[in-house]
Amino acid sequence: MIPTITAFARSPDGGRGLARDMRVRWALEETGQPYEVRLVSFKAMKEPDHLALHPFGQIPTYEEGDLALFETGAIILHIAERHDGLLPKEPNGRARAITWMFAALNTVEPPILDRETTALSERGETWGEARLRLTEERIRVRLSQLSAQLGDDDWLDGAFSAGDLLMVSVLMRLGPPILDEFPSLAAYVARGQSRPAYQRAFEAQLKVFREGI
Amino acid sequence: MIPTITAFARSPDGGRGLARDMRVRWALEETGQPYEVRLVSFKAMKEPDHLALHPFGQIPTYEEGDLALFETGAIILHIAERHDGLLPKEPNGRARAITWMFAALNTVEPPILDRETTALSERGETWGEARLRLTEERIRVRLSQLSAQLGDDDWLDGAFSAGDLLMVSVLMRLGPPILDEFPSLAAYVARGQSRPAYQRAFEAQLKVFREGI
DSSP: OOOEEEEESSOTTSSSSOSTHHHHHHHHHHTTOOOEEEEEOHHHHTSHHHHHHOTTOOSOEEEETTEEEESHHHHHHHHHHHSTTSSOSSHHHHHHHHHHHHHIIIIIHHHHHHHHHHHHHSTTSTTHHHHHHHHHHHHHHHHHHHHHHHTTOSSTTSSOOHHHHHHHHHHHHHOTTTGGGSHHHHHHHHHHHTSHHHHHHHHHHHHHHHHOO | OOOEEEEESSOTTSSSSOSTHHHHHHHHHHTTOOOEEEEEOHHHHTSHHHHTTOTTOOSOEEEETTEEEEOHHHHHHHHHHHSTTSSOSSHHHHHHHHHHHHHIIIIIHHHHHHHHHHHHHSTTSTTHHHHHHHHHHHHHHHHHHHHHHHTTOSSTTSSOOHHHHHHHHHHHHHOTTTGGGSHHHHHHHHHHHTSHHHHHHHHHHHHHHHHOO
16 A cells, blocks of 8 residues: 655755655655655644644644554554665664664753754844854754764674664754864765665656646 | 663752653653663763763763763664664554654754753853843754643643653753643643653662762
């Protein structure tokens, strides 16, 4: 059964691959799974049909037969558990790869999103600029710790895993110039983006932005 | 093999059960697993021995033989996968329970933590009070959506799961008065806290705060 995911009918990032459907597309490509995409408008995301799939009115969702999931992390874990390519088979390595999935979403991404929210929604406030600097300092603390962990390795724990897929995706959201202060992390992101599965996923989401399909 | 978790030698919450070791203790109690606790000071958390276990210098960690994990969500999923009591056996129900784990940590907790960070670290800034109001509006949006999802049910998707454990833990961090604006969610938190496993975990962390053991 071919799963269906949802994506923005018109992504606010202009096709740069920062919307969260990109992460799910990448996971599906890494595991060689075909998928269908249903596009939803911002208006439709807040209407009952979509809220029945995603109680918080966001994308992506994942439908496969009787199963409907939301939350990017949960969807990627679901795919990774069922198909080879995103989690080691050895139980301890598998548990550590899942740890990096949570670390990407719960420890590294929050200060990055905090900065983005401040930049997008609070710039007009009196505190906009000052708070932006403060969020950037918090991001630097996390990136410094992450960079120490990665060291000279290609990936966070041995072979490429769903943990790397999410960490690269999270760091992509930050982008230069802060990322470039940490050359090994910038190289890590480039390494992720050079994977054929990433490139197929990126092209697919860009096509939606350019052609609306 | 009995796992060892780490916890704050002196929790900044004064024993209210808001530190993240509480979530892991609760999961271990729900599944009837014995565990050991090693206390770490704020100073020790940033030193090499602890950083080797937790690259971001936080608690809790989880050690079990050769395996060392960090990230509360990953630790709880690891426990839930190996012992009965926190995930349905039926595959679709299991995937949905994991979705609620991610929803608690990635969708509901971020605005709650954002408010807490603003309250703790940015109160002295010129924007402190105004930004606190703004974070509270974002929290209300999420709680309103969560409340619609819960409806009149006891738990988010059928039987109590690791998703409920994390959602109750996240809402506990918020606490009244905002939580009390959503009576069904306040009752949901009380329902979680009335579970014998919760109470055993709560007493254990309180004992550390009171007696330092």
